[in-house]
Amino acid sequence: MLAGRQLRATLTGLALGALTLTTLQGTATAATDTPVATSAHTARTSPVASIEAATARALARSLAEPAWQRQMAEAAVANKDVDLLALTAKSGAKRVKDFRTTLAEAEADVAEAKGLGKGAPSLLRVSLAGQKVTESALATTAPLVASAPADDDAKTIVAYDSAGKAHELDAAKTPDRPVYLVGVDGQKALAAGLKVVDEELAAKGIGTPATDEAHALSTADSGFWTTRIQSISVGDVQEPWFKGDAEIFTLVTGFGTDGKVRVDTVTMPYLDDENTTYYPNQILVNWSNYKYNLADAVIMEDDGDTNYSSLAKALAAVLLTITDQGAYIPLVDAIIDAMPTSWWTDDPDYVDSFYTLARETTGTRAGAAANARMTVDRYYVSAL
Secondary structure (H helix, E strand, O other), rough: OOOOOOHHOOOOOOHHHHHHHEEEEEOOOOOEEEEEEEEEEEEOHHHHHHHHHHHHHHHHHHHHHHHHHHHHHHHHHOOEEEEHHHHHOOOOOOHHHHHHHHHHHHHHHHHHHOOOOOOOOOOOEEEEOOOOOHHHHHOOOOOOEOOOOOOOOOEEEEHHHOOEEEEEEOOOOOOOOOOEEEEHHHHHHHHHHHHHHHHHHHHHHOOOHHHHHHHHHHOOOOEEEEEEEEEEOOOOOOOOOOOOOOOEEEEEEEEOOOOOOOEEEEEEEEOOOOOOOOOEEEEEEEEEEEOOOEEEEEEEEEOOOOOHHHHHHHHHHHOOOOOOOOOOOHHHHHHHOOHHHHHHOOOOEEEEEEEEEEOOOOOOEEOOOEEEEEEEEEEEEEEO
């Protein structure tokens, strides 16, 4: 996962009461899993990680049902990510029905923890990690079930067998047996979350006010100038075997045509690997939306616990205090200052920022934190 280490702080006290995990004692071997005993000490974790861990344990117990285990094996081998809620609907076994009840409650908890509201899509997924295995072999084995820890630097990972017994896996080495990993569909959560941010900021007069909509309509006949990303690469990526792809988004900020602060959200689902150059030809800034010929961009990653409703409220609280002084004002620092310090640990990580992008900006630029590098050009979008 992409991680902005520059602004990280310690995240504590966020475990959900009903879903807290216990610290597991024991030392993992270099190549195999080791059964461990629990203690009374509560593990440092996070709301979403706690939900994922509780779901993993419940799923492990449900796999004691042979027919369900075969069904899970077939789905996991055929698909990179399996929608758990959808898959449980295809089974009538009592263990699976009980698990589905637990799962439905977990889905509601995830949606609440991420500030997505009641209309959120199903988010909990399972994928297959560890040793490669065929469907028939997987259906007759007893894979462990785990979830990613909140801490990217964790040394061990807790996994469960169908009896509910906890095991520790070496976080630094891919396990030598198949493991089911429970997690949240990051791209689906990001899409739903940024919709929440857009709606809540617009309701506060930040983002897409009516005056900007009217302006966009007035320029539709003639087209508009944009800044387009030709290529982009990001360093400082950590992708241990238990983590999925990064969920990257950018906040583009400036002053709208009405003179009020504007924030546009841009998703970057292709940005996964460190020191890899991507060529998205993606529009980053639509200059018809801005009053001044300068804008800023803050690149961030949802690393698990982003509450998008809280993010929107924090942004609005700070940005609404900034008024148009008749000249461009950089907004990057205001956005970073709006983030609670607890959000910098396995939450929306700061990746990098680009100040003073102009309509005429072309060529390659390094970000302020020297973590991202992108090449941009001017691109004119013509009316049909």
